[in-house]
Amino acid sequence: MxxxxxxxxxxxxxxxxxxxxxxxxxxxxxxxxxxxxxxxxxxxxxxxxxxxxxxxxxxxxxLLQPATVALAIPLYRFYPILKKYFVEIILSVLIGSLSAIYLAYLLGKLLKLESTLAHSIIPYSITSPIAMDVVNLIGGVPTITAVFVIMTGVLGMIIGPYYIQLFQIKSDIAKGVLLGTTAHGAGTAKALEIGTGAGAVSSVCMILAAIISFIISPWLMSFIL
Structure with a gap:
């Protein structure tokens, strides 16, 4: 009941x-x-x-994990475009993911956060199911991570369109990369409002960012700590 x-x-x-x-x-x-x-x-x-x-x-x-997998549907429709710009997309996501991890680390150092709390904010920019796995690997608190993931998504939905307008970004590829890499699922939802092309690219970027962060975060944290 x-x-x-x-x-x-x-x-x-x-x-x-x-x-x-x-x-x-x-x-x-x-x-x-x-x-x-x-x-x-x-x-x-x-x-x-x-x-x-x-x-x-x-x-x-x-249902978070199957919902993430379901984002593969628009990927199939826009496969030729994604294949054409794959190198540009993966390089952008790699740089964005590394920057996000390092910025979270610097924030923890600047605020002199206790190590468990500092580790909890590291996966703030990736989709929730993978963020939970990452934070468990690096020794953080999943509940705190979830809060930062949601905050990042909401801020990305708000700020992302303003950046697109400010820098006069016309390409759906660039819009998708921006929103998917920085604001994961929430950013992808916003990208889908812009267009299915931007949404497909955003889905790819969100998944790539999650994979990159899952692989790199434990290694990077052991290196910089």
């Missing part, structure tokens, strides 16, 4: 916020913003432990 209740609560909040976002196109109505805030307020108001909510909604969490 508890599982059904929390599943229904989460799904209802998601669809209501998605409807509001579709009607207004205001970022603060995005499910990424509204859903966590409403659920947190609900848990606090009724004094419900997060562990109880997490246990009840774990089936949604389990």
């Amino acid at each position: 508890k599982t059904l209740f929390f599943l229904s609560l989460t799904i209802s909040i998601y669809f209501i916020s998605k409807w509001a976002y579709g009607k207004t196109n205001k970022i603060y109505f995005s499910p990424l913003v509204i859903a966590p805030l409403v659920i947190i307020m609900f848990l606090i108001l009724f004094n419900i432990p997060y562990s109880s909510y997490n246990e009840g909604s774990k089936w949604i969490t389990a």
Whole structure:
């Protein structure tokens, strides 16, 4: 019964916020913003432990990985374009991923964060399922990582389009690289709003960034620490 209740609560909040976002196109109505805030307020108001909510909604969490795999659908449609620009895409993602990891490390040093907390922010720019695996490998706290991943996605959705406008980026390839590399799933959702081509490139970049970070993060952390 508890599982059904929390599943229904989460799904209802998601669809209501998605409807509001579709009607207004205001970022603060995005499910990424509204859903966590409403659920947190609900848990606090009724004094419900997060562990109880997490246990009840774990089936949604389990769908993260197949949802990520489903992004391969637009990749098939735009395979010729992706093949043509593959070198440019992979180099851009590699530079972006390395920069993100190192910037997170520098932030931890600058703020003199305790090592576990510092490790938790390292995978902030990659998609949630892989970020959880990475943070477990490098010795961080998955819950903290999840917060930073969501914050990064939301900020990427907000700031990304302004960068595109500011630098007058016309290419869907460049738009997809920007949003997918820096803002993972949320950025890919925004890229799909721009166009299916940008969305396909963003999907590739999100997946590549996750793979690169998964491989490089443990090695890089052992090297710089």
